[in-house]
Amino acid sequence: MPTDFDRQLDRAIRSMLDVDPPRALRARVLASLEQPGRRTVSFARWAAVAAAAAVALGALIAAPWHTAAPPIVSSAQVHDVPLPASVTPALPRVFAASPAASRPSLQRGAVHAAVLAANDVPAESGVTALERPAALSVTTIAPPVTSTLPSIQPAPLRVSALELPALEMPPDAARGADR
Amino acid sequence: MDVRPSKDRVNALDAVEPGDLTLVRRAQAGDAAAFGELVDLHRRSVFRAALAAVGSPAEAEDVAQDAFVTAFQKLGTFRGDASFKTWLLAITWRKAIDRRKSVGRWLQRLAAPHRIDDERNAMDELPGPNPTQEETLIAAEMQRELKGLIASLPRKLRDALLLAGSDMYSYNEIASMLGIPIGTVKWRVSEARRVLKVKLEAKGFTNAD
Numbered sequence: 001m002p003t004d005f006d007r008q009l010d011r012a013i014r015s016m017l018d019v020d021p022p023r024a025l026r027a028r029v030l031a032s033l034e035q036p037g038r039r040t041v042s043f044a045r046w047a048a049v050a051a052a053a054a055v056a057l058g059a060l061i062a063a064p065w066h067t068a069a070p071p072i073v074s075s076a077q078v079h080d081v082p083l084p085a086s087v088t089p090a091l092p093r094v095f096a097a098s099p100a101a102s103r104p105s106l107q108r109g110a111v112h113a114a115v116l117a118a119n120d121v122p123a124e125s126g127v128t129a130l131e132r133p134a135a136l137s138v139t140t141i142a143p144p145v146t147s148t149l150p151s152i153q154p155a156p157l158r159v160s161a162l163e164l165p166a167l168e169m170p171p172d173a174a175r176g177a178d179r
Numbered sequence: 180m181d182v183r184p185s186k187d188r189v190n191a192l193d194a195v196e197p198g199d200l201t202l203v204r205r206a207q208a209g210d211a212a213a214f215g216e217l218v219d220l221h222r223r224s225v226f227r228a229a230l231a232a233v234g235s236p237a238e239a240e241d242v243a244q245d246a247f248v249t250a251f252q253k254l255g256t257f258r259g260d261a262s263f264k265t266w267l268l269a270i271t272w273r274k275a276i277d278r279r280k281s282v283g284r285w286l287q288r289l290a291a292p293h294r295i296d297d298e299r300n301a302m303d304e305l306p307g308p309n310p311t312q313e314e315t316l317i318a319a320e321m322q323r324e325l326k327g328l329i330a331s332l333p334r335k336l337r338d339a340l341l342l343a344g345s346d347m348y349s350y351n352e353i354a355s356m357l358g359i360p361i362g363t364v365k366w367r368v369s370e371a372r373r374v375l376k377v378k379l380e381a382k383g384f385t386n387a388d
Binding site for chain 1: 211225240375
Protein backbone atom coordinates (compact mmCIF):
# COMPACT_ATOMS: atom_id res chain seq x y z
CA MET A 1 0.00 0.00 0.00
CA PRO A 2 1.59 3.32 -1.06
CA THR A 3 2.39 5.89 1.62
CA ASP A 4 3.50 9.47 1.31
CA PHE A 5 7.18 9.32 2.26
CA ASP A 6 7.56 13.09 2.75
CA ARG A 7 4.61 13.29 5.10
CA GLN A 8 5.78 10.31 7.11
CA LEU A 9 9.31 11.68 7.25
CA ASP A 10 8.16 15.06 8.55
CA ARG A 11 6.05 13.33 11.16
CA ALA A 12 8.94 11.15 12.30
CA ILE A 13 11.28 14.14 12.68
CA ARG A 14 8.74 16.15 14.62
CA SER A 15 8.00 13.26 16.93
CA MET A 16 11.73 12.75 17.58
CA LEU A 17 12.10 16.37 18.68
CA ASP A 18 8.71 16.78 20.28
CA VAL A 19 10.06 17.02 23.81
CA ASP A 20 9.54 20.16 25.82
CA PRO A 21 12.28 21.53 28.03
CA PRO A 22 11.66 21.43 31.76
CA ARG A 23 10.01 24.47 33.24
CA ALA A 24 12.72 24.58 35.87
CA LEU A 25 15.35 25.42 33.28
CA ARG A 26 15.12 29.13 33.99
CA ALA A 27 15.55 28.56 37.70
CA ARG A 28 18.53 26.30 37.11
CA VAL A 29 20.17 28.83 34.81
CA LEU A 30 19.64 31.70 37.24
CA ALA A 31 20.94 29.57 40.10
CA SER A 32 24.05 28.82 38.08
CA LEU A 33 24.53 32.52 37.40
CA GLU A 34 24.32 33.35 41.08
CA GLN A 35 26.89 30.65 41.90
CA PRO A 36 29.32 30.75 38.99
CA GLY A 37 31.65 28.15 40.47
CA ARG A 38 28.91 25.65 41.08
CA ARG A 39 26.86 24.29 38.27
CA THR A 40 23.47 22.78 38.87
CA VAL A 41 23.42 19.33 37.39
CA SER A 42 20.34 17.22 37.00
CA PHE A 43 19.79 14.26 39.24
CA ALA A 44 19.35 12.09 36.16
CA ARG A 45 22.87 12.91 35.06
CA TRP A 46 24.38 11.98 38.39
CA ALA A 47 22.30 8.81 38.49
CA ALA A 48 23.53 7.90 35.03
CA VAL A 49 27.15 8.49 36.00
CA ALA A 50 26.74 6.40 39.15
CA ALA A 51 25.09 3.62 37.18
CA ALA A 52 27.88 3.72 34.61
CA ALA A 53 30.46 3.42 37.34
CA ALA A 54 28.57 0.47 38.80
CA VAL A 55 28.42 -1.23 35.42
CA ALA A 56 32.14 -0.69 34.89
CA LEU A 57 32.92 -2.07 38.34
CA GLY A 58 30.69 -5.07 37.74
CA ALA A 59 32.38 -5.71 34.42
CA LEU A 60 35.78 -5.62 36.12
CA ILE A 61 34.68 -8.06 38.80
CA ALA A 62 33.05 -10.43 36.35
CA ALA A 63 35.96 -10.37 33.96
CA PRO A 64 37.31 -13.85 33.19
CA TRP A 65 40.74 -13.07 34.59
CA HIS A 66 39.18 -12.62 38.02
CA THR A 67 37.71 -16.11 38.29
CA ALA A 68 38.93 -17.91 41.38
CA ALA A 69 41.69 -20.28 40.38
CA PRO A 70 44.27 -22.03 42.49
CA PRO A 71 47.59 -20.23 42.45
CA ILE A 72 50.08 -21.65 40.05
CA VAL A 73 53.11 -22.85 41.95
CA SER A 74 56.39 -22.77 40.17
CA SER A 75 58.62 -25.75 40.11
CA ALA A 76 61.09 -24.00 42.41
CA GLN A 77 58.38 -23.66 45.07
CA VAL A 78 57.51 -27.30 44.71
CA HIS A 79 61.03 -28.28 45.62
CA ASP A 80 60.92 -26.15 48.74
CA VAL A 81 57.80 -27.80 50.20
CA PRO A 82 58.86 -29.76 53.30
CA LEU A 83 57.37 -33.17 52.87
CA PRO A 84 56.91 -35.67 55.68
CA ALA A 85 58.67 -38.97 55.59
CA SER A 86 55.49 -40.73 54.60
CA VAL A 87 55.35 -38.92 51.35
CA THR A 88 57.64 -39.92 48.61
CA PRO A 89 59.73 -36.86 47.85
CA ALA A 90 60.29 -37.92 44.32
CA LEU A 91 56.70 -37.22 43.29
CA PRO A 92 56.87 -33.40 43.01
CA ARG A 93 60.15 -33.73 41.20
CA VAL A 94 58.47 -35.88 38.64
CA PHE A 95 55.98 -33.09 37.95
CA ALA A 96 58.63 -30.44 38.14
CA ALA A 97 60.63 -32.22 35.54
CA SER A 98 57.68 -32.52 33.21
CA PRO A 99 56.55 -29.54 31.12
CA ALA A 100 54.15 -27.52 33.26
CA ALA A 101 52.13 -26.26 30.36
CA SER A 102 51.16 -29.72 29.24
CA ARG A 103 49.08 -30.54 32.36
CA PRO A 104 48.59 -27.47 34.53
CA SER A 105 45.50 -28.73 36.36
CA LEU A 106 47.16 -31.98 37.27
CA GLN A 107 50.21 -30.14 38.54
CA ARG A 108 48.17 -27.73 40.64
CA GLY A 109 46.18 -30.62 42.15
CA ALA A 110 49.29 -32.58 42.93
CA VAL A 111 51.00 -29.63 44.54
CA HIS A 112 47.93 -28.78 46.57
CA ALA A 113 47.65 -32.36 47.78
CA ALA A 114 51.34 -32.47 48.60
CA VAL A 115 51.06 -29.33 50.68
CA LEU A 116 48.04 -30.72 52.51
CA ALA A 117 49.88 -33.90 53.31
CA ALA A 118 52.93 -31.98 54.47
CA ASN A 119 50.94 -29.89 56.91
CA ASP A 120 48.73 -32.75 58.10
CA VAL A 121 45.68 -30.71 57.16
CA PRO A 122 42.47 -32.59 56.50
CA ALA A 123 41.37 -32.29 52.92
CA GLU A 124 38.45 -29.93 53.41
CA SER A 125 38.74 -28.52 49.99
CA GLY A 126 37.94 -31.82 48.38
CA VAL A 127 41.50 -32.55 47.38
CA THR A 128 42.70 -35.67 49.08
CA ALA A 129 46.27 -36.05 50.21
CA LEU A 130 48.55 -38.13 48.12
CA GLU A 131 49.10 -41.70 49.13
CA ARG A 132 52.34 -43.49 48.85
CA PRO A 133 52.56 -44.77 45.32
CA ALA A 134 52.91 -48.43 44.76
CA ALA A 135 56.44 -49.59 44.22
CA LEU A 136 57.34 -49.61 40.65
CA SER A 137 58.81 -52.75 39.29
CA VAL A 138 60.57 -52.63 36.01
CA THR A 139 61.53 -55.89 34.43
CA THR A 140 64.82 -56.03 32.68
CA ILE A 141 64.42 -55.93 29.03
CA ALA A 142 65.99 -58.94 27.36
CA PRO A 143 67.75 -58.27 24.13
CA PRO A 144 65.94 -59.66 21.13
CA VAL A 145 67.01 -63.05 19.91
CA THR A 146 68.64 -62.84 16.54
CA SER A 147 69.34 -65.87 14.28
CA THR A 148 72.48 -65.99 12.21
CA LEU A 149 72.15 -66.95 8.61
CA PRO A 150 74.83 -68.97 6.84
CA SER A 151 76.99 -66.91 4.61
CA ILE A 152 76.56 -67.41 0.91
CA GLN A 153 79.77 -68.24 -0.89
CA PRO A 154 79.87 -67.14 -4.49
CA ALA A 155 80.77 -69.79 -7.06
CA PRO A 156 84.23 -69.34 -8.64
CA LEU A 157 84.18 -67.68 -11.98
CA ARG A 158 85.40 -69.61 -14.99
CA VAL A 159 86.27 -68.04 -18.27
CA SER A 160 86.80 -70.44 -21.18
CA ALA A 161 89.26 -69.46 -23.92
CA LEU A 162 87.76 -68.45 -27.22
CA GLU A 163 88.40 -70.74 -30.17
CA LEU A 164 88.49 -68.85 -33.41
CA PRO A 165 87.96 -70.73 -36.73
CA ALA A 166 90.69 -70.45 -39.40
CA LEU A 167 89.97 -67.79 -42.01
CA GLU A 168 89.91 -68.87 -45.68
CA MET A 169 90.26 -66.22 -48.42
CA PRO A 170 88.12 -66.69 -51.59
CA PRO A 171 90.10 -67.11 -54.85
CA ASP A 172 88.88 -63.82 -56.47
CA ALA A 173 89.93 -61.82 -53.52
CA ALA A 174 93.31 -63.49 -53.59
CA ARG A 175 93.82 -62.46 -57.25
CA GLY A 176 92.84 -58.86 -56.66
CA ALA A 177 95.27 -58.67 -53.90
CA ASP A 178 98.08 -59.81 -56.18
CA ARG A 179 97.48 -56.85 -58.47
CA MET B 180 10.18 19.20 -2.17
CA ASP B 181 10.20 22.78 -0.93
CA VAL B 182 13.12 23.30 1.43
CA ARG B 183 12.51 26.99 2.03
CA PRO B 184 11.31 28.04 5.46
CA SER B 185 7.67 28.99 5.53
CA LYS B 186 6.67 32.66 5.60
CA ASP B 187 4.99 32.16 8.94
CA ARG B 188 8.21 30.82 10.37
CA VAL B 189 10.28 33.73 9.17
CA ASN B 190 7.71 36.27 10.32
CA ALA B 191 7.50 34.65 13.73
CA LEU B 192 11.28 34.80 14.08
CA ASP B 193 11.42 38.45 13.10
CA ALA B 194 8.61 39.34 15.48
CA VAL B 195 10.54 38.12 18.49
CA GLU B 196 13.67 40.11 17.76
CA PRO B 197 12.72 43.64 18.99
CA GLY B 198 11.78 42.29 22.40
CA ASP B 199 15.00 40.32 22.46
CA LEU B 200 17.10 43.43 21.91
CA THR B 201 15.48 45.27 24.77
CA LEU B 202 15.96 42.33 27.09
CA VAL B 203 19.54 41.84 25.95
CA ARG B 204 20.39 45.46 26.68
CA ARG B 205 18.88 45.16 30.13
CA ALA B 206 20.72 41.89 30.76
CA GLN B 207 23.97 43.45 29.59
CA ALA B 208 23.37 46.12 32.20
CA GLY B 209 23.25 43.38 34.85
CA ASP B 210 19.52 42.70 35.01
CA ALA B 211 19.33 38.97 35.77
CA ALA B 212 15.54 38.99 35.57
CA ALA B 213 15.77 40.25 31.99
CA PHE B 214 18.08 37.37 31.16
CA GLY B 215 15.55 35.07 32.80
CA GLU B 216 12.98 36.39 30.35
CA LEU B 217 15.36 35.58 27.50
CA VAL B 218 15.75 32.07 28.87
CA ASP B 219 11.99 31.62 28.88
CA LEU B 220 11.68 33.01 25.37
CA HIS B 221 14.34 30.74 23.87
CA ARG B 222 14.44 27.70 26.10
CA ARG B 223 12.42 25.62 23.67
CA SER B 224 14.51 26.40 20.60
CA VAL B 225 17.74 26.00 22.55
CA PHE B 226 16.60 22.74 24.10
CA ARG B 227 15.46 21.25 20.80
CA ALA B 228 18.65 22.21 19.01
CA ALA B 229 20.57 20.47 21.76
CA LEU B 230 18.22 17.51 21.53
CA ALA B 231 18.80 17.24 17.79
CA ALA B 232 22.53 17.06 18.44
CA VAL B 233 22.80 14.82 21.48
CA GLY B 234 19.61 12.78 21.14
CA SER B 235 18.83 12.50 24.83
CA PRO B 236 16.45 14.84 26.70
CA ALA B 237 18.50 14.66 29.90
CA GLU B 238 21.67 15.57 28.05
CA ALA B 239 19.90 18.25 26.06
CA GLU B 240 18.77 19.84 29.33
CA ASP B 241 22.35 20.00 30.55
CA VAL B 242 23.53 21.40 27.24
CA ALA B 243 20.78 24.04 27.27
CA GLN B 244 21.68 25.14 30.78
CA ASP B 245 25.34 25.28 29.90
CA ALA B 246 24.59 27.30 26.77
CA PHE B 247 22.50 29.86 28.65
CA VAL B 248 25.15 30.30 31.32
CA THR B 249 27.84 30.77 28.69
CA ALA B 250 25.64 33.21 26.80
CA PHE B 251 25.17 35.27 29.93
CA GLN B 252 28.88 35.29 30.60
CA LYS B 253 29.64 36.39 27.03
CA LEU B 254 26.73 38.78 26.74
CA GLY B 255 29.14 41.69 26.61
CA THR B 256 30.52 40.43 23.30
CA PHE B 257 27.09 40.38 21.64
CA ARG B 258 27.03 43.36 19.30
CA GLY B 259 23.69 42.72 17.61
CA ASP B 260 25.10 41.98 14.16
CA ALA B 261 22.99 38.84 14.10
CA SER B 262 19.83 38.20 16.05
CA PHE B 263 20.17 37.17 19.66
CA LYS B 264 18.54 33.85 18.84
CA THR B 265 21.07 33.10 16.09
CA TRP B 266 23.91 34.01 18.43
CA LEU B 267 22.45 31.91 21.23
CA LEU B 268 21.83 28.92 18.96
CA ALA B 269 25.43 29.04 17.73
CA ILE B 270 26.62 28.82 21.34
CA THR B 271 24.16 26.01 21.98
CA TRP B 272 25.33 24.02 19.01
CA ARG B 273 28.99 24.32 20.00
CA LYS B 274 28.15 23.12 23.50
CA ALA B 275 26.13 20.24 22.09
CA ILE B 276 28.92 19.14 19.77
CA ASP B 277 31.41 19.32 22.63
CA ARG B 278 29.05 17.18 24.61
CA ARG B 279 28.62 14.74 21.75
CA LYS B 280 32.38 14.30 21.53
CA SER B 281 33.02 14.00 25.24
CA VAL B 282 34.22 10.74 26.73
CA GLY B 283 31.94 11.03 29.76
CA ARG B 284 28.94 10.93 27.48
CA TRP B 285 29.79 7.43 26.39
CA LEU B 286 29.86 6.31 29.99
CA GLN B 287 26.44 7.81 30.60
CA ARG B 288 24.99 6.25 27.50
CA LEU B 289 26.38 2.92 28.56
CA ALA B 290 24.31 3.11 31.72
CA ALA B 291 21.24 4.90 30.34
CA PRO B 292 20.88 4.27 26.61
CA HIS B 293 17.64 6.25 26.41
CA ARG B 294 17.39 8.19 23.17
CA ILE B 295 14.76 10.23 21.45
CA ASP B 296 14.64 7.69 18.66
CA ASP B 297 13.80 4.97 21.17
CA GLU B 298 10.68 6.70 22.28
CA ARG B 299 7.50 5.23 20.97
CA ASN B 300 4.48 7.45 20.94
CA ALA B 301 1.55 5.56 19.48
CA MET B 302 -0.41 8.73 18.79
CA ASP B 303 2.43 10.16 16.71
CA GLU B 304 2.55 7.07 14.58
CA LEU B 305 -1.11 7.14 13.59
CA PRO B 306 -1.88 8.19 10.01
CA GLY B 307 -4.46 10.75 8.96
CA PRO B 308 -8.21 10.71 9.61
CA ASN B 309 -10.25 7.58 8.97
CA PRO B 310 -7.37 5.25 8.28
CA THR B 311 -7.95 1.61 7.61
CA GLN B 312 -6.40 -0.90 9.93
CA GLU B 313 -3.80 -1.76 7.30
CA GLU B 314 -2.87 1.89 6.82
CA THR B 315 -2.49 2.28 10.55
CA LEU B 316 -0.17 -0.70 10.79
CA ILE B 317 1.91 0.38 7.81
CA ALA B 318 2.22 3.94 9.11
CA ALA B 319 3.27 2.76 12.55
CA GLU B 320 5.81 0.37 11.08
CA MET B 321 7.15 3.09 8.79
CA GLN B 322 7.52 5.50 11.70
CA ARG B 323 9.55 2.94 13.62
CA GLU B 324 11.73 2.27 10.60
CA LEU B 325 12.15 5.96 9.87
CA LYS B 326 13.34 6.80 13.36
CA GLY B 327 15.92 4.07 13.17
CA LEU B 328 17.02 5.17 9.71
CA ILE B 329 17.29 8.83 10.76
CA ALA B 330 19.40 7.84 13.74
CA SER B 331 21.69 5.87 11.45
CA LEU B 332 22.25 8.72 9.00
CA PRO B 333 25.70 10.34 8.83
CA ARG B 334 25.86 13.11 11.42
CA LYS B 335 26.13 15.94 8.92
CA LEU B 336 22.98 14.85 7.12
CA ARG B 337 21.12 14.01 10.31
CA ASP B 338 21.90 17.34 11.99
CA ALA B 339 20.67 19.36 9.04
CA LEU B 340 17.59 17.18 8.58
CA LEU B 341 16.51 17.33 12.22
CA LEU B 342 17.11 21.06 12.60
CA ALA B 343 15.25 21.85 9.39
CA GLY B 344 12.48 19.36 10.08
CA SER B 345 11.81 20.72 13.54
CA ASP B 346 10.24 23.86 12.00
CA MET B 347 11.85 25.95 14.72
CA TYR B 348 14.79 27.41 12.82
CA SER B 349 15.24 29.28 9.59
CA TYR B 350 17.83 28.02 7.15
CA ASN B 351 19.86 31.09 7.97
CA GLU B 352 19.91 30.08 11.63
CA ILE B 353 20.76 26.48 10.78
CA ALA B 354 23.60 27.63 8.55
CA SER B 355 24.90 29.83 11.34
CA MET B 356 24.68 27.00 13.85
CA LEU B 357 26.43 24.49 11.64
CA GLY B 358 28.91 27.02 10.29
CA ILE B 359 28.17 26.20 6.65
CA PRO B 360 26.54 28.08 3.76
CA ILE B 361 22.78 28.00 3.40
CA GLY B 362 23.10 26.15 0.11
CA THR B 363 25.00 23.38 1.85
CA VAL B 364 22.30 23.15 4.49
CA LYS B 365 19.64 22.77 1.80
CA TRP B 366 21.69 20.15 -0.04
CA ARG B 367 22.20 18.15 3.14
CA VAL B 368 18.50 18.22 3.97
CA SER B 369 17.60 17.18 0.45
CA GLU B 370 20.24 14.45 0.40
CA ALA B 371 19.12 13.13 3.79
CA ARG B 372 15.55 12.85 2.57
CA ARG B 373 16.66 11.15 -0.63
CA VAL B 374 18.74 8.61 1.28
CA LEU B 375 15.88 7.89 3.64
CA LYS B 376 13.45 7.35 0.78
CA VAL B 377 15.82 4.95 -0.93
CA LYS B 378 16.21 3.01 2.29
CA LEU B 379 12.48 2.94 2.86
CA GLU B 380 11.92 1.53 -0.62
CA ALA B 381 14.62 -1.04 0.04
CA LYS B 382 12.65 -2.11 3.09
CA GLY B 383 9.57 -2.68 0.96
CA PHE B 384 7.62 0.54 1.50
CA THR B 385 6.00 2.21 -1.51
CA ASN B 386 5.83 5.94 -2.04
CA ALA B 387 2.41 7.35 -2.84
CA ASP B 388 3.47 10.12 -5.20
